[in-house]
Amino acid sequence: MRRSDSCSVTSGQMSRKRALIADTFCLKRRRCTADAVPGDTHDGAADIRSSLQNLMTLFSRKLFNDSLPPVALKHQLYSLHSDKTSVDKQVSELRANGELLMFQLGFDSEAFALVFAEDYRAKVLQGEAGRETLGTVEKFLAKLIPGCSDLSFNKEKMLKEFLFTDSEITQLVKSGVLTVRDAGSWWLSIPNSGKFIKYFIKGRKAVLGMVKKSKYGEILKTELEERRTTSQVKFQMKYHIHDIVGAELVECIQTTSGTLLRYVDGNIN
Amino acid sequence: MLSFLYARQSGLDDPVRLRRAESTRRVLSLELNHNRDVDRVHGNGINTLDIEVIDGRYMLSGGSDGVIVIYDMENNSKKLKYSCKVVCTVGRSSRHVHKFSVETVQWYPHDTGMFVSSSFDKTMKVWDTETLKPAEEFQFDGNVYCHHMSPIARKHSLVAVGTKDPKVQLCDLKSGSRIHILQGHRGEILSVRWSPRYEHILATASTDSRVLIWDVRRASGSLFTLDQHNGDKSKASSEAVNTAHNGRANGLCFTADGLHLLTTGTDDRMRLWNSATGENTLVNYGKVVNESRKGLKFTVSRGCSPEFVFVPCGTSVAVYGLHSGELITMLRGHYNNVDCCEFHPDYQELYSGGKDCNILAWVPVLRQPDIEDEKTNSKRGGTQAAVNPAFEDAWSSDED
Numbered sequence: 207m208r209r210s211d212s213c214s215v216t217s218g219q220m221s222r223k224r225a226l227i228a229d230t231f232c233l234k235r236r237r238c239t240a241d242a243v244p245g246d247t248h249d250g251a252a253d254i255r256s257s258l259q260n261l262m263t264l265f266s267r268k269l270f271n272d273s274l275p276p277v278a279l280k281h282q283l284y285s286l287h288s289d290k291t292s293v294d295k296q297v298s299e300l301r302a303n304g305e306l307l308m309f310q311l312g313f314d315s316e317a318f319a320l321v322f323a324e325d326y327r328a329k330v331l332q333g334e335a336g337r338e339t340l341g342t343v344e345k346f347l348a349k350l351i352p353g354c355s356d357l358s359f360n361k362e363k364m365l366k367e368f369l370f371t372d373s374e375i376t377q378l379v380k381s382g383v384l385t386v387r388d389a390g391s392w393w394l395s396i397p398n399s400g401k402f403i404k405y406f407i408k409g410r411k412a413v414l415g416m417v418k419k420s421k422y423g424e425i426l427k428t429e430l431e432e433r434r435t436t437s438q439v440k441f442q443m444k445y446h447i448h449d450i451v452g453a454e455l456v457e458c459i460q461t462t463s464g465t466l467l468r469y470v471d472g473n474i475n
Numbered sequence: 476m477l478s479f480l481y482a483r484q485s486g487l488d489d490p491v492r493l494r495r496a497e498s499t500r501r502v503l504s505l506e507l508n509h510n511r512d513v514d515r516v517h518g519n520g521i522n523t524l525d526i527e528v529i530d531g532r533y534m535l536s537g538g539s540d541g542v543i544v545i546y547d548m549e550n551n552s553k554k555l556k557y558s559c560k561v562v563c564t565v566g567r568s569s570r571h572v573h574k575f576s577v578e579t580v581q582w583y584p585h586d587t588g589m590f591v592s593s594s595f596d597k598t599m600k601v602w603d604t605e606t607l608k609p610a611e612e613f614q615f616d617g618n619v620y621c622h623h624m625s626p627i628a629r630k631h632s633l634v635a636v637g638t639k640d641p642k643v644q645l646c647d648l649k650s651g652s653r654i655h656i657l658q659g660h661r662g663e664i665l666s667v668r669w670s671p672r673y674e675h676i677l678a679t680a681s682t683d684s685r686v687l688i689w690d691v692r693r694a695s696g697s698l699f700t701l702d703q704h705n706g707d708k709s710k711a712s713s714e715a716v717n718t719a720h721n722g723r724a725n726g727l728c729f730t731a732d733g734l735h736l737l738t739t740g741t742d743d744r745m746r747l748w749n750s751a752t753g754e755n756t757l758v759n760y761g762k763v764v765n766e767s768r769k770g771l772k773f774t775v776s777r778g779c780s781p782e783f784v785f786v787p788c789g790t791s792v793a794v795y796g797l798h799s800g801e802l803i804t805m806l807r808g809h810y811n812n813v814d815c816c817e818f819h820p821d822y823q824e825l826y827s828g829g830k831d832c833n834i835l836a837w838v839p840v841l842r843q844p845d846i847e848d849e850k851t852n853s854k855r856g857g858t859q860a861a862v863n864p865a866f867e868d869a870w871s872s873d874e875d
Contacts, residue, residue, distance in 0.1 A: 284761070289800070290800055291757070291758050291799065291800045294757060310710070315721050315742075316742075357710050358710075453762075454761060454762035
């Protein structure tokens with residue numbers, strides 16, 4: 207059985223390959239790009255920030271009665287930008303600056319939620335207004351927002367570094383800012399985020415089911431965006447599409463009619 | 476291309492630079508070729524391939540039926556169409572053949588007179604290539620998943636063996652002893668690899684999600700363990716602290732200079748580590764599908780810049796840029812799962828073997844004459860020879 211030359215290399219990949227070849231052989235082009243590099247990193251961080259802001263606009267606020275800050279997931283950025291390593295780098299830069307906060311959501315070890323720091327502080331204080339835990343929460347936020355970029359805290363850190371007492375830690379857990387991780391350590395969390403996670407997982411399953419049930423298990427991205435959302439899907443369709451593309455739960459194929467999403471077998475979600 | 480040649484000739488450029496640029500171009504144009512084939516001998520899937528280091532001429536393959544085959548890859552026939560011939564095999568009829576599937580084969584690093592194979596029949600055999608009889612046989616208590624001999628060792632001739640037992644065993648080829656064991660893992664050892672830079676450094680990957688780096692001269696435990704969070708204990712759940720992967724760690728590969736180590740795990744991730752400090756370089760390759768219950772055999776290119784990683788992913792081989800993490804292409808051609816792949820550094824060819832019992836040779840496409848004239852190439856499909864429009868016959872009529 208003769209195997210013919212594989213025509214598996216699509217035109218998009220060929221042009222990417224040609225671009226790579228041309229770079230190594232073209233000295234002039236390399237000198238020009240070398241000049242452009244110093245300016246790039248600054249623009250890169252602003253780029254991620256604007257993508258995050260776009261994603262935040264897709265988040266449905268009134269679904270949660272305005273009690274949650276807009277949340278985006280880190281892997282949603284991978285569907286907007288092709289270079290995953292630079293996305294990771296820029297996100298950690300923003301976290302180090304204190305502009306962005308990252309949370310471990312708990313349903314997937316690789317799924318991280320991102321919230322802008324000012325939004326988080328505003329919503330948490332809004333939720334705490336009038337309760338007796340307000341003072342402790344304010345103290346915690348003051349410690350957290352400028353400097354700390356941890357996802358979880360253990361007892362030693364809370365007692366020694368942050369100088370909280372045991373009862374204050376209990377108050378923080380009650381207010382929802384900390385969630386129990388195991389004996390003596392806590393995850394940083396978003397208050398009232400339980401509903402968000404529940405709707406998110408349900409919606410993700412429903413959207414993946416839509417892709418799977420389509421003919422041949424694949425659907426054009428534009429067609430999926432126009433489909434009517436079922437009652438299971440509470441968020442906007444685009445929000446879920448960025449999620450499943452970024453988490454590589456569907457394969458993204460460039461075709462002449464646009465981007466095609468093909469269901470990948472072996473998914474649990 | 477001519478500017479590179481001139482720069483090399485006049486001393487403006489390092490001689491290596493042209494070689495690297497051309498090797499990179501060749502790797503980027505890997506494709507299946509009509510003219511290159513490998514004889515099909517295995518009746519069951521192919522688990523492992525190894526190309527000898529000295530000449531790059533002979534290739535070993537081990538299959539799920541216990542058969543070991545040696546191929547000659549050199550083309551002496553003066554014809555373009557060439558099929559890699561089988562030189563000899565250790566077939567089912569041989570008295571010494573392995574009873575169950577052969578998991579790893581490796582040529583002796585210094586000459587082709589000897590090769591070592593290990594199998595699920597709990598033995599590791601050291602074969603004499605001339606007579607195809609085992610010169611030495613090591614028995615183990617559990618299935619042998621992998622073994623490796625150091626490619627640069629001068630002071631020792633140890634073979635590191637990974638079995639179902641959490642202890643890594645070191646067998647000495649000179650004396651036949653196997654009393655040296657490395658303790659530290661808590662699960663089956665799926666992959667072992669010696670460093671190509673230092674002859675005493677060994678890396679092992681296990682089902683307990685950890686990858687340990689050892690110096691075999693040291694009496695007490697491992698040097699360090701690879702931690703995917705780089706010591707940031709807050710990121711992971713408490714059980715996942717100090718692990719290299721969130722699932723079983725089942726593939727290891729050092730880069731050619733030995734400075735970096737790649738590991739793959741069943742959490743569908745591939746990670747690049749600095750092999751001296753054990754730091755995770757955090758290059759994000761995305762989802763590298765990995766469902767292997769045994770070790771995964773993948774390989775890195777040599778002599779290119781930037782380097783490429785070839786990983787078997789399902790029925791195709793994925794090619795990633797080593798330091799950028801981007802997916803360059805998927806090499807599709809196998810009919811079933813791909814189990815192993817091996818890179819030939821002299822010709823920039825990739826050989827891959829899988830469950831469909833085929834070994835496919837991915838050969839760089841020959842350079843096209845008009846690289847600048849991209850428009851005409853794309854119109855004609857790129858693979859046929861493009862005729863310069865100046866020489867095209869546009870005036871004679873068809874009736875004559």
